[in-house]
Amino acid sequence: MLKRYENNNFYSEGNNRPIVVLCSNTTSPQPTEFRKAAEELLSDLQIAAPRATNYYAASTRKVAAGNATVYAFAQCQQNISQSDCSKCLQLRTVYSCLPTTSGRSMDNGCFTRYDTTPFFGRNETTDILSLLRDGETSILQELLLQGPAAYSYTDLKVATDNFSDENKLGGGMHGEVYKGTLENGDEVAIKKTFLTSSRGKKHFKDELKILGNVHHRHLLRLLGYCRKGPDLFLVHEYMENHSLDQFLYGDKTTTLSWKQRFGIIYGTARGLAYLHEQYHVTVIHRDIKTSNILLDNEFQPKIADFGLIRLLPEDKTRLSTELAGSLNSGYVAPEYAIHGHLSEKVDTYSYGVVVLEIVSGKRCKEVIHNKSDTPNLVDHAWNLYESGTHLSLVDDKLDPSEYSTEEVHKIIEIALMCTQPTVSARPAMSEVVTLLSDNTLEERPRLRSTTYDEVKIQVAMESSIISNTIAVSQW
Incomplete structure (x- = not known):
């Protein structure tokens, strides 16, 4: 038990003076990637912990290179105010330990810790995505007063x-x-x-x-x-490296490494999860494709053209009508292309197609091996999955020593989960982020391959059921 006494009332206050910072003597073998993952996780926890009912939040984050995972939590004394908790955690004293493999920062009001070794159970993690959503009206009103x-x-x-x-x-x-x-x-x-x-x-x-x-x-x-x-x-x-498609199958001579590709896969998922669930209004992109994913000078992805359709007038917004009845782009979810049904899962489908392109280095509409029964990349990936040979999907230009078989299998299966024809079967993008962050290789549910002809029939049947239900209710 710790005791403290002073000549002033400190019970409801947080003392923001850092007391102890303890750092490991071991530096991460991937210092740049480790620092980036740890800083992202700690930053999220510093926002989430003050919003949690008990001022405590714990989560994990996968490091882009290798198999390392960052485990971290942030906690404040429950007798201080939410604002004092936030101020205490924002001191970021534990950041001085990076890129060592573990660090702790202990203050009179708060405690932060990260490590590469688990120090809490998997059932003790916090759903920080729900806590990261902007829910404070005063902050939102202040933001909306601003503009570009x-x-x-x-x-x-x-x-x-x-x-x-x-x-x-x-x-x-x-x-x-x-x-x-x-x-x-x-x-x-x-x-x-x-x-x-x-x-x-x-x-x-x-x-x-x-x-x-x-x-x-x-x-x-x-x-x-x-x-x-x-x-x-x-x-x-301005993005110096322009768009992703130029590196996958354009005129760029540089071959993206597996580490860079995973970083793009993970970063794109985080960006979409933010648009769908963490921003104060839901923004559905509707046009996720490799040419709309730009790369900065560190090859980190930035999604472009999000929300642009919101600005275009209805009589000039041809995207919906051009997509309706057409699967030619290869990125478009069947329920949106055929019947114009729009939800966040439309972006999830397109994201899955993009992931398959990143893994394979092939265009989504590219004919595979000149076989008429596999007219596109999605069907080809499903066929390989059904035969248990989906590792052969990996781009031949990649060095096999850069990646593990288990990791590639996991990424491909996540992509296939996203391209399932049944809308409800696709994961939300926040779930995709969690799957990509999770370093375990647990057995995942069996996925079912579906051809585009089957998709058309299934979507048509669903639409018919909906239409008939509406007609009956109106009658």
């Missing part, structure tokens, strides 16, 4: 040399993208798209505030905007 910066059209013309072809980075369904250099020297990416005057000014600005306040390390940040007649210009941070 308004740029002048002249500024953007100068930044892009009058939108010259030399500065054009690419284009697609939503418009053209240019590289620009602002007056302060910052490099940015400027997307030019079309906006009709029928869009209400207030509604447009509200949508921009929603997108401008999305801050996550795996989501491309919206810096500002400009309206010029029917044209809308969105200013984003």
